[in-house]
Amino acid sequence: MTSVTSTTSATATAAPTTGDLVLSGVSKQFGAYHAVRDLDLTVPEGAFFALLGPSGCGKTTTLRMVAGLEEPTTGTVSLGEQDITRLRPYKRPVNTVFQNYALFPHLDIFENVAFGLRRRGVKDVKKQVGEMLDLVELGAFGKRKPNQLSGGQQQRVALARALINRPQVLLLDEPLGALDLKLRRQMQIELKRIQTEVGITFVHVTHDQEEAMTMADTIAVMNAGVIEQRGTPTELYDLPATTFVANFLGQSNLVRAAIVGKADGQLVVDVHGSKVTVPVPRCRVTEGEIWMGIRPEKVFLAPAGAEQNGGNALRGATVTDVSYVGVSTQYLARMPWGQELTVFEQNTGARDTLTVGDPVDLHWQPAHTFVLDAAQDALAGVEDIADDA
Amino acid sequence: MSALGHLSTPVTPEPVAARKGGRRRTAYLLLLPGGLWLILFFVVPLVSLVAASLYDPNGSIEAGFRMTWSFHNYVDAIADYAVPLGRSLWYSLLTTAFCLLLGFPLAYAIAFKAGRWKNLLLALVIAPFFTSFLIRTLSWKLLLGDNGFVVDALRTVHILGSDGRLLATTAAVVTGLTYNFLPFMVLPLYASLEKIDHRLIEAGSDLYASAFTTFRTVTFPLAMPGVVAGTLLTFIPAAGDYINAQLLGTPKQRMIGNDIQRLFAAGAYPTAAALSVTLMAAITVLVLFYVRRAGTEELV
Structure with a gap:
């Protein structure tokens, strides 16, 4: 019988600390279609946060607004003290692991991972990329092209390419969707380990409730452009706030x-x-x-x-x-x-x-x-x- | 083929070999039409052309030509026609550059920004092909003519002097060439750009690359196959073109195609053939060098 008091009202009420990601009153319309409606959300710094919902619920749109790939129709997105609502994606301390990875096919693995460092003019690229490739256990694959790697390996390259930039927030858009079940389980554990190791805020978008429950410490369940409930996996499962949550989780x-x-x-x-x-x-x-x-x-x-x-x-x-x-x-x-x-x-x-x-x-x-x-x-x-x- | 019958029977080494042989025969049979086509329309004319380039240069259509293996034809032809040959390559290089400069933004706009207008714009790119090449070039002659409105307008605003001309200049010839070969640049570029996964461009901007940097480091390298195909499709035919130089230029803008055409018309087959082979060889060498440098084999 865990906290029965406030599983829904915990949204966006906590005072933002240094690196919290805060969305307030965010809406996104595509023509007449409301992808996201008046969304308030606080992701505490260092959290492994999952946005869970069926396809078309607005979770990917929410993620893209954090990445800067979509601009909110109304509302603000801020990271710590900084309002990043209209900041260009390449100026945000935010990186994304894209669905299907979006690795650059014309660059080898080393250059894919080095891409962000080179754009920022970082020195000792070679050392950092080497370390990052070792972290994801792909040290020997630097000279290969993305299409010479398996799905799981590509997934890890995508992760390395984003993580090497030490972003304040790492966005993961259905990162395990293209993997088979066994590999997905393995990567879930791996992702969780890496997140604990690097301590970066992870915002993970998924439609797989089991994936969200295993990995995230906080889950927001989205449906039809709004957040139905937000809480720990236990809170959500034990005391769902809506029939949608009751049925979608378990x-x-x-x-x-x-x-x-x-x-x-x-x-x-x-x-x-x-x-x-x-x-x-x-x-x-x-x-x-x-x-x-x-x-x-x-x-x-x-x-x-x-x-x-x-x-x-x-x-x-x-x-x-x-x-x-x-x-x-x-x-x-x-x-x-x-x-x-x-x-x-x-x-x-x-x-x-x-x-x-x-x-x-x-x-x-x-x-x-x-x-x-x-x-x-x-x-x-x-x-x-x-x-x- | 007969392979179906063997499926259920135990496989012994012999039938396997027989089946493989059968497959190989099928493959060769399938190659036959294409091979015949190539022999008939490529190898035979090419051999005939090379042979003609080695005929006795003193022969004539009336007296007939004798095969004398006079390789000296090449030396003479190159000595006499080095200037138009060089000019041809220079003009087609300019044409290719202008086509790329004009064609890339156009192909890019059609591929990424056109939305529902995409098909219409593509149709407009191809639309000139519905009229003959000759007629279109003739219209440019009218357009750029001394009494045309373009010249009038340019003289009025003093960009051209009162006796300035557009027609019969290098600019006119290169403009005509650029106009005529632009679609050959745009279409392969479009095909390449259109294939680019939009998320790669988003990934670029997610990884600290501004719009221009993303273009330089992601979009353009991925469009390279289109750039190579487009430049080849423009450069090669432009180098052999003579219509534009003839209609829009003067003898000063003469290209090698004009000379070859004139020599053939005059019955000087060996020299004309030697020039043709020289042009072909020059283009082949340039293209091989270019493709090697562009390194497209790694992109596919």
Whole structure:
């Protein structure tokens, strides 16, 4: 039960210190299309920050405005004390690792990495490039051309080419998108290690929620040009602020319910006739119609009629689907009102696997429940996950 | 071919060899039409040209030519025509330079800035080809003529003296050449520029290169294949051109093409052929040197 207080309101309120990247009131319009709407965002210096969202949510546009490749329609971008909103990209202490890397095909690896140093008239280029290539384990590849390297190697060249300039902020635009799964995992760890080593602020744009959760210490979830929620991976997963976040990060069971009362700091919720309780701080709304949410792995299945040990329970369900996936089993349970809820259960061997048609009850802790505004779309963010798969 | 039949049967060394042989035969068969075309329209005329350049220079069309292996034809031709030969190479060098200067911004604008006008602009670049080369050059003769409005206007603003001319000058010939060969420069340049990934230019500016530096270090090097192709397509035909010099110049602007044409018309085949071969050899040497220097093989 981590901080339930302020996962959404933490945006842009902290006083900027020396190197914080601050976007305030930033909007970007392309003709009639609003790519980004009135965005406020503070990225603390030295953070590994992820902008997570489905394609077309405005995350890349946001990144490009920080890089200087797009100019905001309104609002300001500042780095520390300096307003960089209208500063030319080549004058910003910001470098980018581009999607598909954008390595210069006419230059060898050494010259690709040396490009930024040469433009700034830095001396001892040879030594610095050598060290940087060693850091990304490509020391022997300096004379090769980009097209002679594998995808993973090109990715590391792109990283080296940006990092060698010691920018205040490093922007990563879906840097691992073109790599296969195994290599991506490896690079995730590698990127995280490098970030810790160099201590530069990383802003990482991705549509892969798992990637964002593994790497970033703070995530901002974007959808349709606005930030839905900002917080640590744990905060976002544990207490999503919107149905979009609930569905985009992992899975959620969202059940239509109504708040009917209050007792001992708990709200009493009526779920199709059954009464369950939710701690007040976990409720986004405190009266009327709501979405009651619960993560599938937080739910326990028990044979119908089993004793309830102080938790919440919904009774009278039937197992309609069982998918065995080794470490766990995924169940679908049809509730008396027809909705199917998802339950993940670790295969600990404590109980036999249930079979289709078994009557069951669903149990969970009140502290794992969350309550969202009923006006939101219960399916927001669901299809985006399907796209990724 | 018959390879399909072998697919399911166990593969023994013999059928493999047979199949390979069959494949090779197919490859040669496919090369045949192109090869025949080349022999018929390139090798045969070239051999005939080289042969003609070695004929007895005292022959004539009426009396016929004898093959006397008179290599001296070359010495005579070069001695007599070194000046127009040099002038031709000089003019086509100027033409190529002007075409590059005019064509690069045009190709760049079409490739990067034209948006939905791209196809229209490309069509306009090609549009002159719908009229004959000769007619277009003749119109330049009218345009630059002593009574044309261009000369009138330039005289009025005293850029040209009251008896100044445009027609029959070196400028007129080079202008005509530049005009005529500009599309051959623009199209390959466009093709090269158009292929450039826009993110490379963004990467340049992200890595501390100003717009001009990015152009110099990223865009232009990546457009080199187009620059090489465009300059070759301009330089080579311009060096052999005689229409522009004839219509827009005077004997003082005579190019080697004019002499070759005059000699052929007069029946002096051996000298004309020797000049043609000399021009060809000179261009080949220059082009080889240029392509080696430009180092395009590394770009592809």
